[in-house]
Amino acid sequence: MPSLKEYKAKLASLKNTRKMTKTMKMVSASKLYKTMDAQRKASAMAEQLKRMISNLAGSVDPASSPLFQKRPNPRRILVLLITSDKGLCGGFNNNLIKFAARWMAAPDREGQDITLSCCGRRGHLFFRSRKNIHRFYDGVTQKPGYHHAEEIGADLRREFTGGAFDEVYLAYNHFINPISQKPVMEKILPVEPQEIGPATGTLPATTLQANYLLEPSREVLLERLLPMTVNFKIYYALLENAAGENGARMTAMDNATTNASKLIDLYTLLRNRARQAAITKELIEIISGAEALKS
Amino acid sequence: MASFHLTIVSANGKAFEGDIESLVLPGVDGDFGILAGHTPLIAALRQGLATVIRDGREQVFMVGEGYVDVAKNRASVMVGNALPVKDRDTGRDLLKQPHPWDAAAALLET
Numbered sequence: 001m002p003s004l005k006e007y008k009a010k011l012a013s014l015k016n017t018r019k020m021t022k023t024m025k026m027v028s029a030s031k032l033y034k035t036m037d038a039q040r041k042a043s044a045m046a047e048q049l050k051r052m053i054s055n056l057a058g059s060v061d062p063a064s065s066p067l068f069q070k071r072p073n074p075r076r077i078l079v080l081l082i083t084s085d086k087g088l089c090g091g092f093n094n095n096l097i098k099f100a101a102r103w104m105a106a107p108d109r110e111g112q113d114i115t116l117s118c119c120g121r122r123g124h125l126f127f128r129s130r131k132n133i134h135r136f137y138d139g140v141t142q143k144p145g146y147h148h149a150e151e152i153g154a155d156l157r158r159e160f161t162g163g164a165f166d167e168v169y170l171a172y173n174h175f176i177n178p179i180s181q182k183p184v185m186e187k188i189l190p191v192e193p194q195e196i197g198p199a200t201g202t203l204p205a206t207t208l209q210a211n212y213l214l215e216p217s218r219e220v221l222l223e224r225l226l227p228m229t230v231n232f233k234i235y236y237a238l239l240e241n242a243a244g245e246n247g248a249r250m251t252a253m254d255n256a257t258t259n260a261s262k263l264i265d266l267y268t269l270l271r272n273r274a275r276q277a278a279i280t281k282e283l284i285e286i287i288s289g290a291e292a293l294k295s
Numbered sequence: 296m297a298s299f300h301l302t303i304v305s306a307n308g309k310a311f312e313g314d315i316e317s318l319v320l321p322g323v324d325g326d327f328g329i330l331a332g333h334t335p336l337i338a339a340l341r342q343g344l345a346t347v348i349r350d351g352r353e354q355v356f357m358v359g360e361g362y363v364d365v366a367k368n369r370a371s372v373m374v375g376n377a378l379p380v381k382d383r384d385t386g387r388d389l390l391k392q393p394h395p396w397d398a399a400a401a402l403l404e405t
Contacts, residue, residue, distance in 0.1 A: 041306065042306045044304075045305070045373065048373055052337075056337070145396060145397075146305070146307065146359070147376055147394075147397075149375075150359065211335055213334055214337050214338075215322060216323060216324055221337065221338075224323065224360065224362075225339070228360065232306070
């Protein structure tokens with residue numbers, strides 16, 4: 001049986017652990033709310049952008065932009081994998097990595113040349129020895145900014161239109177609520193014309209042109225705004241990843257705190273027992289000593 | 296002086312809202328100004344500096360790519376990023392840096 005002192009040391013370390021996990025949980029919770037707020041703002045903006053584009057798209061042939069261009073038999077695929085930088089968030093990154101690995105190993109992908117670009121260290125650490133890593137964007141997943149998405153989006157578009165890749169996918173954890181995330185794979189390039197929407201805008205194409213001064217022309221305007229929708233998708237995925245990471249960490253740390261509490265209860269009991277045993281032992285020694293003197 | 300309503304919205308939320316006297320924006324084909332009663336306009340914007348005159352005082356914002364929509368004496372600027380900067384000179388210096396947004400955010404925090 002371990003001594004009283006050993007129990008005390010164990011208890012002290014357990015209490016420290018619980019303090020840490022509890023704090024991490026609270027920090028994640030506050031970060032989660034911040035990210036969710038950013039998500040709300042971004043989706044409002046994306047909505048407006050979409051409306052403007054569908055207003056503008058009106059009669060423009062969607063095949064005009066190179067971003068719409070579908071390639072027959074896509075062979076070179078780029079996957080942008082978004083994971084977190086840090087661990088300690090349960091199966092959050094693992095689930096996505098496994099999902100992505102399964103997706104890439106699917107039989108209908110045979111013969112395709114799949115390359116990865118990574119946001120976030122976890123995914124990069126896993127895949128760097130297994131797959132072709134094209135680019136690694138460091139330090140963008142902790143606190144995602146729109147300008148990060150802009151940079152990434154510019155790289156992707158350049159390489160897609162340049163012909164280096166035929167299709168570009170986005171792999172990330174879709175944020176359902178703080179306790180559940182779902183790994184998803186989404187095609188972002190080429191852009192599907194129906195995503196921009198048919199001319200559902202409130203303004204018919206002709207009235208728009210008659211009533212508005214367009215600067216530059218409608219085609220050029222569309223050409224400039226279309227890339228923004230791609231950027232927004234990336235930005236939104238980065239935000240979902242950040243929200244999911246903090247949500248997952250919150251749950252993981254909550255579990256860790258509960259487990260630590262259970263262990264603390266157990267060890268307190270054991271410690272008390274050990275203390276009691278030590279007292280009893282001393283008493284027996286004293287009494288038997290006295291008895292020995294008496295006789 | 297006649298005024299009109301301006302909102303600057305970025306991916307991070309509203310950066311500016313209020314009645315202003317004049318506005319200068321970085322259009323893709325060059326900077327242009329907007330005063331009250333401007334004809335309806337939709338224009339694409341490049342990354343650059345937006346100058347707002349409100350109550351005779353100048354306010355400068357660094358804005359990213361996006362567009363402006365002017366109609367019925369209201370202007371809405373929709374850009375990916377927008378951050379206030381001290382003045383045009385600071386803004387121009389920031390834009391020359393390799394990572395202008397990180398630099399501008401760092402400047403705001405100090």
